[in-house]
Amino acid sequence: MTGSLTVVGLGPGAAELMTPAVSLALSEATDLVGYATYLERVPETKLGQRRHASGNRVEIDRARHALRLAAEGRKVALVSSGDPGVFAMAAAVFEAIETGDTRWRKLDIQVQPGITAMLAAAAHAGAPLGGDFCAISLSDNLKSWATIEQRLEAAAKADFVISFYNPASRARPEQLPRALAFLRQWKAPETVVLFVQAAGTPDMKLTVTTLDRADLSAADMRTLVVVGSSKTRLISRDGAAPWVYTPRSDGTS
Amino acid sequence: MTGSLTVVGLGPGAAELMTPAVSLALSEATDLVGYATYLERVPETKLGQRRHASGNRVEIDRARHALRLAAEGRKVALVSSGDPGVFAMAAAVFEAIETGDTRWRKLDIQVQPGITAMLAAAAHAGAPLGGDFCAISLSDNLKSWATIEQRLEAAAKADFVISFYNPASRARPEQLPRALAFLRQWKAPETVVLFVQAAGTPDMKLTVTTLDRADLSAADMRTLVVVGSSKTRLISRDGAAPWVYTPRSDGTS
Numbered sequence: 001m002t003g004s005l006t007v008v009g010l011g012p013g014a015a016e017l018m019t020p021a022v023s024l025a026l027s028e029a030t031d032l033v034g035y036a037t038y039l040e041r042v043p044e045t046k047l048g049q050r051r052h053a054s055g056n057r058v059e060i061d062r063a064r065h066a067l068r069l070a071a072e073g074r075k076v077a078l079v080s081s082g083d084p085g086v087f088a089m090a091a092a093v094f095e096a097i098e099t100g101d102t103r104w105r106k107l108d109i110q111v112q113p114g115i116t117a118m119l120a121a122a123a124h125a126g127a128p129l130g131g132d133f134c135a136i137s138l139s140d141n142l143k144s145w146a147t148i149e150q151r152l153e154a155a156a157k158a159d160f161v162i163s164f165y166n167p168a169s170r171a172r173p174e175q176l177p178r179a180l181a182f183l184r185q186w187k188a189p190e191t192v193v194l195f196v197q198a199a200g201t202p203d204m205k206l207t208v209t210t211l212d213r214a215d216l217s218a219a220d221m222r223t224l225v226v227v228g229s230s231k232t233r234l235i236s237r238d239g240a241a242p243w244v245y246t247p248r249s250d251g252t253s
Numbered sequence: 254m255t256g257s258l259t260v261v262g263l264g265p266g267a268a269e270l271m272t273p274a275v276s277l278a279l280s281e282a283t284d285l286v287g288y289a290t291y292l293e294r295v296p297e298t299k300l301g302q303r304r305h306a307s308g309n310r311v312e313i314d315r316a317r318h319a320l321r322l323a324a325e326g327r328k329v330a331l332v333s334s335g336d337p338g339v340f341a342m343a344a345a346v347f348e349a350i351e352t353g354d355t356r357w358r359k360l361d362i363q364v365q366p367g368i369t370a371m372l373a374a375a376a377h378a379g380a381p382l383g384g385d386f387c388a389i390s391l392s393d394n395l396k397s398w399a400t401i402e403q404r405l406e407a408a409a410k411a412d413f414v415i416s417f418y419n420p421a422s423r424a425r426p427e428q429l430p431r432a433l434a435f436l437r438q439w440k441a442p443e444t445v446v447l448f449v450q451a452a453g454t455p456d457m458k459l460t461v462t463t464l465d466r467a468d469l470s471a472a473d474m475r476t477l478v479v480v481g482s483s484k485t486r487l488i489s490r491d492g493a494a495p496w497v498y499t500p501r502s503d504g505t506s
Contacts (some may be wrong), residue, residue, distance in 0.1 A: 014274070085380045086503075090380035091380040092501065094498035122343075122364075123343070131344075154411035
């Protein structure tokens, strides 16, 4: 098989946060596959390049479509927002390969990393990920709520900074309120909470609040939520939002 | 104060993984501050640009040096490897601001994200971060070993994929063996373990092994270690290293 598939991370949105390696992969591809909203971000670079836009559901079908094109000898770029390996398309591709046509294992498959939303959001706020941290998807399409609660409890007890991906959607508006209510059992009310909407885009909006005061109506699927550790703190400034950071030391060394 | 400080993430090493936003910040700076090895990666871009190279210890001193230059009106870029917010320079800068000259709070401070080693390593291996995951620094300069063990136990029990930063150094060769021995109490011997040396550079080397067989002599400070969840798995290929991925589903939904 001579085709190839590169799963690329576009980064959070702004063109200046997309790596040159991803730009190159996009420009060399004969076929671009991806959720329509993400494909729209890719500039037209090449005459005859084909675009295969889809809805944002059923990632495994999009992965299979990309693999079939590659198996036909096409040079395919499958686009993800952020980083393809963080709650995005890369795992779906390997699931499709494992359960699919054995000839797909002979394809040239590459993953090109990108700036994931958590990094762009943190950079905008200051350095909230300065200590040990974890990332949890609140989508329960793929795991039970019991699993999510188990991870929240562990993360709270071990005092990780917690980033939530996919915190809310029209189909699942209750996930984020449930998660924060659950965390209030374990974490102090004054724990710093950040909402970063459209992280890494010109529309980026940062809200700094606390666990007991968080207004959840602000969160949508484009929001990255960071719940601080017990050490996460603010540096106040005149006339500007405070910086938020987590010290590198937890005071126990 | 008219000076500025931008804390930039160079990414893991290869120039094509550095974002255009970081390239721009580097080219616009009057002064570059950073660990000498990282500064060497930055191409000469501007006549008269000053470079302030340091050793890799005592990050807080480097942060203060950068802040003093900015306070003098210089346009400073402070370089980090990977992402500045992940076990790198951004938190040190905010620690320095909080405890330092109150006029530093009036400076224009920006953080420009980069591809952190965990993302480059994961992309090279397949999609090992496909589920929920955490990142733990094994450096105990800044926290006690008891804190590290508490986090390891929590991460194991909640079945996070675990990425270890700073797994070993000449001064602390015992940290990684201790961490993996501790994890063996909680995780199955056949748990997938990855060693990715020099992730995201032309010298990148991937070793795929298991928790009971891991050869720790391969790890140094440039190694990113990933310990899989119970779901992390391999896809075998003829004549090539297996792909490693973690399914998006944990089978409980």
